Amino acid sequence: MRICFEALSDVYIEMExxxxxxGASYLIRYAIEEMKKVVRAYIEEAKWSYNKDMPRMEEYMKVAIVTSTYIxxxxxGMGNLVTKKDFDWITSEPLLVLASSTICRLTNDLVGYGFEKKPTAVECYMNENGASKEEAFAxxxxxxxxxxxxxxxxxxxxTIPVSMSVLTRVLNFxxxxxxxYVEDDEYTxxxxxxxxxxxxxxxxPIVTV
Known part of the structure; x- marks a missing residue:
């Protein structure tokens, strides 16, 4: 844990x-606060695995959406293309970001079913609803x-109060x-x-004229 913490600290120091x-060093505070949220969520997932707990879907998604956050x-790194207003918006958990995180998390869980070493949405849904694998997938x-x-x-x-470059970044991620995750876990x-x-x-790259 200490090795990971020191490596992560070095990254944020370099970014700052x-x-x-x-003149935008204040932006690093947003990244650090979001990383704190991710670490807390990882701890919750670790507790579930260690205690062999199977959370309810609502509880699982609250944590799992955070651990899939990557934006x-x-x-x-976009420098002057983003503003404080953009960061205030994206850290307020707007619908666009929640939808993006949901897509990432659920598609990951679907293709990872059967070899993940922690609870996933598939197992949580099956356990809570007495559903089959096929019903959970559907x-x-x-x-x-x-x-x-x-x-x-x-x-x-x-009316979304952010720049198009930020919206495009969310969409592209x-x-x-x-x-x-369309057919298999090709990230892992x-x-x-x-x-x-x-x-x-x-x-x-293909160069267009």
Whole structure:
């Protein structure tokens, strides 16, 4: 734990030093506070596993949505493209971010069923409702569909008080989660398909004229 803490601290110190150059070092506080939330949620998940507890779906999702959060820290590296207002919005748990986190968490749990070493939404739903695996999958897939509908609805609202670059970042992270978990857990078990996609995007991108 100490090794992990020191490594994480070094990352945030380096980020803060870079942000000072553009007069935005205050942004690192948002990333640190969000990371604290993630660590607390990890502790809850560890307690469930250690005590062999199976939480109810509502309790599970409150924690699991936090552990799937990955957006706030990425905004820090966008420099002057983001503002304090953007960070205030994204850390207030708006519907767009909750929908994105729900998609990430549930698709991950669906493809990870059977080899995850901690409670997942599938087991929680089955245990709480006396449901079969097939019934649990059907319900969670409905929730993923609803989350995509929520994202589409939010994108069509012209009143969200943040920049388009932030909204695009949220959407792109969600699309990446879908890509990783559409058929298998290719984030944990990277296969040639994902490697080829990353290579085509970052190493040999298609140049449009």
């Amino acid at each position: 030093n870079e942000l000072k150059k553009i 706030t820290t990425s905004l820090v 319900e969670l897939e409905k929730q993923v569909t609803k989350a995509w509908m929520d994202m589409n609805q939010e994108w069509l609202r012209p 969600t699309r990446i989660a879908h890509l990783f 078990n990277s296969k040639a398909n994902i490697k080829d996609i990353i290579h085509s995007v970052l190493v040999e």
